């Protein structure tokens with residue numbers, strides 16, 4: 001047998017490749033590779049079985065690797081996979097050697113509280129200008145957040161956005177009626193709610209709404225959340241595959257380019273022109289909330305106080321895209337599920353129809369309707385459009401932090417919460433899987449939109465910047481729907497299976513559809 005002066009593995013490899021060589025470079029490379037591999041295996045085993053995380057229950061592979069989790073992320077199934085793990089292992093589950101998921105109310109509070117040391121986990125590459133959504137540094141984030149805050153107060157929005165929201169909602173109903181007239185009274189309301197959400201966001205950011213709705217086009221896609229979601233998933237699943245996709249495959253296929261270079265769409269250079277265009281408009285009508293924000297950003301006292309005199313064009317454009325990304329789809333999806341839930345309960349549907357029949361269509365009046373609002377809250381509890389993973393990391397405290405007084409989490413571990421599971425945890429909600437709007441009619445029930453056990457818009461300093469706008473959109477669109485289309489029914493194509501939520505950055509119904517049969521009188 002030919003033995004070598006290096007290693008048995010080196011010998012095997014050379015044998016296998018038929019390359020019998022005594023090259024010292026080859027032998028050194030093999031030794032270095034073995035050292036690297038051994039170090040990684042020993043380190044991974046140490047973290048898997050001897051780190052404090054080993055106390056946290058979970059599937060056997062979750063202690064060693066996050067590959068199974070990544071596989072589900074790539075298939076748009078993270079939300080359901082994580083929920084199934086909670087049902088099996090409880091409110092804390094280890095899903096990877098360095099990632100834990102929790103739906104425990106106390107832990108969620110620790111992670112999302114104002115002043116928390118947990119930081120948003122961001123996967124946006126360094127060369128992309130961060131937007132309000134992706135900024136990690138709490139100081140930088142607080143500057144940006146406080147800057148936009150004044151534009152998203154309820155009273156401001158009722159002046160600036162409410163008329164457009166109402167007009168757009170009425171246009172959506174016209175579109176639904178037209179579609180139904182051409183297709184045996186059946187209309188895919190999901191499509192129209194997505195158009196509605198997108199149109200409002202286009203209006204808010206770029207000053208151009210209505211166009212999508214009129215043309216019946218789905219999205220003017222400046223941002224591609226689905227592709228971005230896939231790009232991040234690939235980069236986490238396998239760096240080599242990601243690099244091959246990004247630097248090789250994306251040159252040969254537009255499809256591959258859309259996925260593996262999705263972040264390029266987030267680079268705002270091309271959209272600078274759009275943001276600039278909005279800044280130049282002086283007529284009141286053309287100046288949207290965002291356009292005003294852009295103008296004010298040039299000379300803002302609050303920014304000055306932090307050593308900055310204005311947001312740069314790149315920052316402004318990045319934020320415009322960030323709002324588009326964060327704001328359009330969750331509204332459309334939340335509306336789809338709201339209508340789906342109500343139409344499954346004809347008695348509740350009747351009550352909502354009666355409640356909105358004679359009401360003035362203003363957000364202030366709609367906010368006082370108990371049945372409508374209880375159905376909205378209950379639908380957001382079970383089927384909110386952005387109830388997916390909120391990933392956070394604690395990189396500050398040496399020695400780790402004690403989460404909910406229960407588990408020591410070593411520095412650098414990612415801990416994710418998802419409202420989908422927080423809202424299905426039987427410790428938090430009685431009979432959690434049952435859609436029951438009446439639980440919100442109980443006077444003892446808090447109606448706060450963010451509590452330790454109810455977080456459709458997240459909580460603390462990273463809570464949704466525009467939840468007042470989101471709620472206004474949902475209230476107005478739902479009221480116009482039930483006022484204009486009484487007696488609507490779910491089509492047979494709508495089943496629990498077709499409405500399973502899939503996770504593509506935001507959450508969507510699996511079949512991207514929710515068909516409704518309009519009553520013949522409409």
Ligand code: HEM
Pocket residue numbers: 132133134145204322323326327328330331334384385386387390391456457458461462463464465466467469470471
């Ligand atoms: C029903 C509709 C909506 C839901 C369920 C929703 C939910 C959420 C959630 C859960 C977050 C936290 C995300 C995270 O921490 O990773 C968030 C953040 C955010 N949302 Fe919404 N959202 C909705 C509508 C909107 C709308 C209409 C806009 C814009 C006009 C918007 C703008 C934002 C922004 C800018 C953030 C980032 C906040 C920050 O990090 O400071 N959202 N939203």
